[in-house]
Amino acid sequence: MIPLLESWRRQLIGTFSNNAAEIPQWELELAKGDDVGHFGPESAVWAVHGSMTPIIAGVRALLLQALHPGAMAGVHDFSDYKEDPLGRLAGTIRWIFTVTYGDTHAAKSGSDWVLRLHERVQGEYVDADGVEQPYSANDPEIARWVHLAFTDAFLSSHQRYGGPIPGGPDAYVAEWAVAGELMGIPDPPRSEAELRKQMAGYDAQLRSSEYVQEALGFLKRPPLPGNQKLGYRVLFAGAVASLEPKHRELLGLRAPHVGPVTLPMTFPVKLVLGVIRFGLGPMGPSERSARERIARLAGRV
Incomplete structure (x- = not known):
């Protein structure tokens, strides 16, 4: 039984680390640096990002x-x-955790690296009115929607499936505005009310499409190990349940249900997240490195 448990644990860690044999070097290097960073152990951002709810938040985002x-x-x-889902996941995790746990230099360098990658992402798309428009991944309005979606997903998922947030939801939105600024977004929201207001400003632009349904099909059935598929189905259903009805409707999704009865997802989602916490351990390498850096800096005083 123990070898089976260890095999499951290795596969689980591999899902979030692109099957790295060891802790990625970038996580270990977060122990370096000359300041605490934009946040800290008592911050709302650490409370949310150090929990398990970012797993479901990633799907919702x-x-x-x-x-x-x-x-x-x-x-x-x-x-x-589609070809490298774990690599894409690992890249996103790297940026989020570098901004969350790194010192200010690491946070800026990591964000600049993403911005450089985005420079080549340009083309044309058809908007909700059927008009062809140019797009660029670094366009402030597209980047703003991505930031809003991340912020909303992390906040809403934690409110629904996580624990308390120091300072409440406004503190989380205000702190994570730093990530928006690092990505070149002017005036990101700094309260939950402002987050909702800015998101509502995009309502007329949002729509489904063949591309959306293609991505949705992949998100419903990603290529995970067999022993992770049931848990993922629960998390996907929990992410769908947490969406606003207008967004579910655009995606062509329904809240989990049996006949006319909507299924409560809080308990099954928390159960799966608890199992994942058991597999990954109580503290991730990024947070551990950040705490080492902060302790080292405190020793200088």
């Missing part, structure tokens, strides 16, 4: 981001998410 035709066109035209 992708569903939301896909509804902007400019953002979806960039994914369709340039992303290799």
Whole structure:
């Protein structure tokens, strides 16, 4: 039984690390640096990103981001998410955790690296009115939607399936605005109310498409190891349940249900997240490295 448990644990860690045999070097290097970073152990960002809810938030964020035709066109035209899904996941995790746990220099360098990658992501898409428009991944309005979708997904998923947030939801949105600024987004939201207002400003632009349904089909059935598929189905259903009805409708999805009865997803989602926590351990390498850096800096005082 123990060898089976260890095999499952290795596969689980591999899903989030692109099957790296060891802890990725970039996570270990977060122990370096000359300041605490933009956040810290008592921050709302650490409370949310250090929990298990970002796993379900990642699914919700992708569903939301896909509804902007400019953002979806960039994914369709340039992303290799079908051929290398774990690599794409690992890249996203690297940026989020570098900004979350790195010092300010690492956060800026990691964001600049993503911006450089985005320079080549340009093309044309058909908007909700059927008009052809140019797109660029670094366009502030497309980048803003991506930031809003991330922020909303992380916040909403944690509110529904996670624990308390120091300072409440407004503190999380205000702190994570730093990530938006690092990605060149002017005036990102700094309160939950402002987040909702800015998201509502995109309602007329959002739509489904063949590209969206193609991505949705992949998200429903990603190529995961067999022992992770049931848990993922629960998390996907939980992500769908957490969406606003208007976004579910655009995606052509329904909240999990049996006949006319909507199924409560809080308990099964928390159960799966608890199992994942057991497999991954109580603290990730990025947070551990950040705590080492902070302890080292405190020792200088």
